[in-house]
Amino acid sequence: MTAPTTLTSRPVRAYAGYLFDLDGTIYLGDELLPGAADLVHGLREAGRETLFLSNNPTKNPQMYADKLTRLGLPTPVNRIVNPLVTIVAWLRKEAPGAGVFVIGEEPLQEAIRSAGFRLTEDPREIDVVVASYDRHFDYRKLQIAFDALWQHRRARLVATNPDAYCPMPMGRGEPDAAAVIAAIEACTGVRCEANVGKPAGVMLQTALDVLGLPGQDCVMVGDRLQTDIAMAVDAGIDSALVLTGEATVEMAGLLPPERQPTLVLPRIDALLEPFRTS
Numbered sequence: 190m191t192a193p194t195t196l197t198s199r200p201v202r203a204y205a206g207y208l209f210d211l212d213g214t215i216y217l218g219d220e221l222l223p224g225a226a227d228l229v230h231g232l233r234e235a236g237r238e239t240l241f242l243s244n245n246p247t248k249n250p251q252m253y254a255d256k257l258t259r260l261g262l263p264t265p266v267n268r269i270v271n272p273l274v275t276i277v278a279w280l281r282k283e284a285p286g287a288g289v290f291v292i293g294e295e296p297l298q299e300a301i302r303s304a305g306f307r308l309t310e311d312p313r314e315i316d317v318v319v320a321s322y323d324r325h326f327d328y329r330k331l332q333i334a335f336d337a338l339w340q341h342r343r344a345r346l347v348a349t350n351p352d353a354y355c356p357m358p359m360g361r362g363e364p365d366a367a368a369v370i371a372a373i374e375a376c377t378g379v380r381c382e383a384n385v386g387k388p389a390g391v392m393l394q395t396a397l398d399v400l401g402l403p404g405q406d407c408v409m410v411g412d413r414l415q416t417d418i419a420m421a422v423d424a425g426i427d428s429a430l431v432l433t434g435e436a437t438v439e440m441a442g443l444l445p446p447e448r449q450p451t452l453v454l455p456r457i458d459a460l461l462e463p464f465r466t467s
C-alpha cells in the first residue's frame with residue numbers, strides 16, 4: 190500500500206498556473222521543504238506556469254528571485270508578487286499623482302518612489318499614508334501620520350499587509366504591519382481602507398494578470414488558512430493547503446465546508462500526481 194498523497198478525497202488535477210506562498214510552503218528559513226524542488230522543476234518541465242507570492246513588504250521581488258535561484262529554483266523577478274508590487278498597482282489605480290507618506294522600510298519606499306510617486310513627510314501634502322512592517326517605526330512617524338489624517342483630514346490610510354507578526358526561526362517573531370496600522374487607527378479614529386497583501390483580492394488578481402491566466406486554470410498553494418486559502422476561496426479559485434507550515438488538518442477541519450481548501454497535502458509534491466507517467 191502506498192501512502193496517501195492527499196488527505197482529501199478529490200483527485201489532484203493538472204492546472205495551467207501554480208501560485209505558491211513561500212515561507213512554510215516552498216521553504217522554511219533557508220531550506221527548501223521536502224518535495225519543493227522536484228515539484229517546481231516537474232511543473233516547469235510539464236510547461237506549467239509558476240509564480241510566488243509573499244506578504245513580506247521589507248524585501249523587494251529581486252531579493253526573493255535571488256533567494257529562490259540560490260536554493261536551486263531559478264526564477265525571474267516578474268514571477269514574484271509581494272506588497273511592493275501590489276501597493277504600486279493600488280496607488281496607480283486609486284491615487285494617481287498622490288503625495289505618499291510611507292511608514293515602511295527602504296525597499297518599499299524605493300518601489301513607490303521609482304513608480305513615480307512623490308514621497309513626502311509634510312502632513313499638508315500627504316494624500317496617502319502607507320502603513321507597513323517597519324522596524325524603524327517611532328513617535329515621529331506616528332505624529333506625521335496623525336497630522337495628515339487627523340489634523341489636516343485629507344489623507345487616506347492603506348496598508349501593505351494585515352499580518353500581526355512575522356514568524357522567525359527558533360520560535361521567534363517580529364511585530365508586523367498590523368501593529369503599525371493599529372497605532373495609527375487608535376490615535377486618529379481613521380480606519381485603514383485597503384490592504385494589498387494576502388488575503389486581499391488585489392494580490393491574487395495581480396498574480397493572474399502577470400500569468401495571463403484565468404483563475405479557474407490556477408491553484409493557490411499555501412500553509413496559512415487565513416491568508417493563502419482565504420484569498421483563493423474568496424476569489425472562487427482552487428486551493429491546496431500544505432501541512433509543512435502553520436496550519437494543521439485539525440485547523441482546516443474547523444472551517445465551514447465552503448471555506449475549506451480544495452486539497453490538503455502532507456507534502457507539496459503531491460501536486461505532481463497528474464504528471465507522473467505510470
Ligand SMILES: [Mg+2]
Pocket residue numbers: 210211212213214411412413434
Ligand atoms: Mg506561509
